Amino acid sequence: MSQQNAVEVIDVSKNFGVFQALRSVSFDIQENEFFTMLGPSGCGKTTLLRMMAGFETPDTGSLRLQDRDIVDIPPHKRRVNTVFQSYALFPHMSLEQNVAFGLENLGWDKARIKARVGEMLERVHMDQFAKRKPAQLSGGQRQRVALARALAPEPQVLLLDEPLSALDLKLRQAMRDELRSLQRDTGITFVFVTHDQEEALDMSDRIAVLGSGEVQQIGTPSQIYEEPVNRFVADFVGETNFFDVDVLEANDNKAKVRTPFGQVIEIPAPVDVSRGKATLSIRPEKLNLGDQVQGIDFTAEVRHKHYLGGYTHYVLDAGGTEIRASRRNASREGDTISVGSQVHVGFVQNSARVLAS
Amino acid sequence: MSDTAHTAHASAGASPARRRPLNLAYLGLLPSWLIMGFALLLPILIVAAVSVSTRGAYGGFEWGFDLTGYSQILFNEGWEGEMEFTPQYLIIILRTIVLAALTTLLCLVLAVPVSYFIAQQSSSRKALLVYLVTLPFWMSLILRVYAWMIILGKDGPLPRFLEVFGAPSGLSLMYNDGATLAAMVYTYIPLMVLPVFASIEKLDGTLIEAAHDLYGNRWVTLRRVILPLTAPGIISGAILVFVPALGAVLEPILMGGGKQMMMGSLIQLQFGGGRNWPFGSAIAVMLLVFVMIVLIILALRAARKEAAA
Numbered sequence: 001m002s003q004q005n006a007v008e009v010i011d012v013s014k015n016f017g018v019f020q021a022l023r024s025v026s027f028d029i030q031e032n033e034f035f036t037m038l039g040p041s042g043c044g045k046t047t048l049l050r051m052m053a054g055f056e057t058p059d060t061g062s063l064r065l066q067d068r069d070i071v072d073i074p075p076h077k078r079r080v081n082t083v084f085q086s087y088a089l090f091p092h093m094s095l096e097q098n099v100a101f102g103l104e105n106l107g108w109d110k111a112r113i114k115a116r117v118g119e120m121l122e123r124v125h126m127d128q129f130a131k132r133k134p135a136q137l138s139g140g141q142r143q144r145v146a147l148a149r150a151l152a153p154e155p156q157v158l159l160l161d162e163p164l165s166a167l168d169l170k171l172r173q174a175m176r177d178e179l180r181s182l183q184r185d186t187g188i189t190f191v192f193v194t195h196d197q198e199e200a201l202d203m204s205d206r207i208a209v210l211g212s213g214e215v216q217q218i219g220t221p222s223q224i225y226e227e228p229v230n231r232f233v234a235d236f237v238g239e240t241n242f243f244d245v246d247v248l249e250a251n252d253n254k255a256k257v258r259t260p261f262g263q264v265i266e267i268p269a270p271v272d273v274s275r276g277k278a279t280l281s282i283r284p285e286k287l288n289l290g291d292q293v294q295g296i297d298f299t300a301e302v303r304h305k306h307y308l309g310g311y312t313h314y315v316l317d318a319g320g321t322e323i324r325a326s327r328r329n330a331s332r333e334g335d336t337i338s339v340g341s342q343v344h345v346g347f348v349q350n351s352a353r354v355l356a357s
Numbered sequence: 358m359s360d361t362a363h364t365a366h367a368s369a370g371a372s373p374a375r376r377r378p379l380n381l382a383y384l385g386l387l388p389s390w391l392i393m394g395f396a397l398l399l400p401i402l403i404v405a406a407v408s409v410s411t412r413g414a415y416g417g418f419e420w421g422f423d424l425t426g427y428s429q430i431l432f433n434e435g436w437e438g439e440m441e442f443t444p445q446y447l448i449i450i451l452r453t454i455v456l457a458a459l460t461t462l463l464c465l466v467l468a469v470p471v472s473y474f475i476a477q478q479s480s481s482r483k484a485l486l487v488y489l490v491t492l493p494f495w496m497s498l499i500l501r502v503y504a505w506m507i508i509l510g511k512d513g514p515l516p517r518f519l520e521v522f523g524a525p526s527g528l529s530l531m532y533n534d535g536a537t538l539a540a541m542v543y544t545y546i547p548l549m550v551l552p553v554f555a556s557i558e559k560l561d562g563t564l565i566e567a568a569h570d571l572y573g574n575r576w577v578t579l580r581r582v583i584l585p586l587t588a589p590g591i592i593s594g595a596i597l598v599f600v601p602a603l604g605a606v607l608e609p610i611l612m613g614g615g616k617q618m619m620m621g622s623l624i625q626l627q628f629g630g631g632r633n634w635p636f637g638s639a640i641a642v643m644l645l646v647f648v649m650i651v652l653i654i655l656a657l658r659a660a661r662k663e664a665a666a
Contacts, residue, residue, distance in 0.1 A: 053570055054569070054570075055566055055569075075566070075569040076569045076570070076571075076572045076573055076574050077572075080570075081571065082566075082567070082570045084567060088563040088564050088567035090564060090567070090582060090586075091564075092586060101573070101581070102571030102572050105571060105573050106572050150570075153571070153572065
């Protein structure tokens with residue numbers, strides 16, 4: 001392997017009382033990567049991040065930071081910095097004092113600290129507020145200072161614990177771009193924790209989807225979205241429709257299945273799918289409605305319609321199974337389907353996916 | 358309420374009706390004003406008045422205006438009416454201030470780790486530990502000081518324990534400044550623990566994590582994050598310990614054996630055996646003024662900090 005790993009998580013388990021937070025989790029995070037740990041609350045993502053920072057220790061297994069075991073190294077000796085969810089800026093210090101804190105502890109000389117603090121505050125557009133206290137800032141501004149403070153000591157890895165969750169929608173969008181460009185410019189490995197799948201898909205080089213203390217899937221955003229390996233990932237990332245299907249034949253990432261609507265089709269499937277009962281997953285936007293239908297075809301009744309401007313979402317009833325479909329309103333006349341009517345629904349074979357039940 | 362006031366106003370047709378309920382509301386404060394007046398202000402005024410009175414021939418005092426009580430703090434009147442500088446009372450005052458300051462410092466050094474420990478416990482254990490800290494208050498101070506006399510006294514548990522490490526037998530640790538200090542720290546430490554605990558508990562734990570994350574070791578974290586952010590609790594704890602420690606009477610007499618006079622026992626003596634009420638009152642007023650000055654300085658500093666934040 002040519003590229004060095006920034007972080008290696010090796011067979012890590014952690015229990016809190018009877019609650020199993022992590023069950024033998026292993027993965028690598030590469031150098032200069034924007035890596036996201038995505039999952040619902042309680043999936044263990046924050047516990048893993050706190051282990052990398054040094055605030056938790058694994059019950060079993062080990063963690064390596066640039067080929068060095070760090071389990072027994074206290075937080076203040078790890079070249080890792082954290083952007084906390086609540087920002088955790090020191091309220092009694094000015095912004096420049098906050099940013100300088102880590103550099104002073106590293107023993108940098110005064111002139112170098114001053115230059116670095118100025119540079120970092122400028123980088124996050126907060127240089128004109130250097131003398132202010134955190135209480136005088138808005139949430140977005142505090143976020144920027146927290147970033148500057150964590151990046152100033154040039155950590156080997158930057159840990160971000162749901163840093164955008166406290167911001168309003170507009171600001172969150174802007175901060176995504178900001179974070180992404182900061183990561184590219186600095187070349188520092190970012191490990192980002194979130195429960196927001198859109199954030200994860202938007203910013204990450206790779207995503208680890210965590211569920212019930214285990215890694216469910218690791219891959220690029222499009223792999224996670226288009227090729228989920230199990231029901232959990234397909235369900236948690238984006239919206240999807242599930243149908244029960246019978247697998248007649250399975251081999252080589254393909255499975256021949258009989259749909260509830262009678263057709264026998266061959267569609268993509270991960271390796272763990274075998275003959276018998278399985279689940280077919282198809283995303284709402286991959287269903288075609290009305291006269292656009294191509295590929296697999298069945299009819300359904302329109303139950304509800306949600307007009308959202310750019311898109312219209314439909315809730316359909318196909319022989320007792322609820323289906324969600326969405327259609328882009330490409331032209332003004334596009335929306336001719338009315339509630340209560342029967343429509344043709346269809347999808348092309350390779351846009352669906354068979355998953356083990 | 359504003360509705361009924363409005364209709365009453367309309368029917369009466371007089372404008373002052375609007376203010377009347379407010380005036381009545383002030384009457385509700387009367388009990389507190391009475392308590393403040395009779396229990397706090399009046400005694401202070403009496404002491405101040407006595408301090409500028411003339412000493413009675415057989416104890417007590419006679420009304421008048423005489424500053425002898427104050428001049429006696431520093432000067433002694435000789436046989437021929439000449440004023441001689443006498444440092445003996447000044448020494449007592451300074452010794453008292455040093456003892457109170459040492460008590461405050463020791464209480465602080467002990468209270469910070471204790472409070473930190475309590476703050477990290479689960480909420481049910483927190484409640485129990487805070488209750489245990491306040492437990493000594495349920496017992497009479499005299500009993501508690503006598504307990505210390507037994508612990509430190511001849512054949513007491515502590516000297517016996519020290520004998521194991523080669524201390525001479527029959528050792529007594531009683532009747533010295535150290536014994537006084539030990540009892541003082543013991544007496545006043547709950548007054549330090551409670552406010553310090555309250556401010557440490559309010560402290561956001563992620564700030565401590567952030568300090569460690571930014572390469573701060575324990576000492577740096579304590580000095581630059583924990584102490585500055587818990588300063589309000591530490592200051593109120595210091596006031597709560599320092600002020601009563603200045604006036605402590607029981608501990609210096611019982612534990613110190615009365616060998617070393619303190620301000621509290623000096624004042625007491627003037628109203629008893631010394632039969633010099635104006636002098637006793639003058640020392641009391643001086644003590645009061647000293648404490649007020651300290652408190653005003655601290656309050657001004659706190660206000661300035663608040664304004665800066």
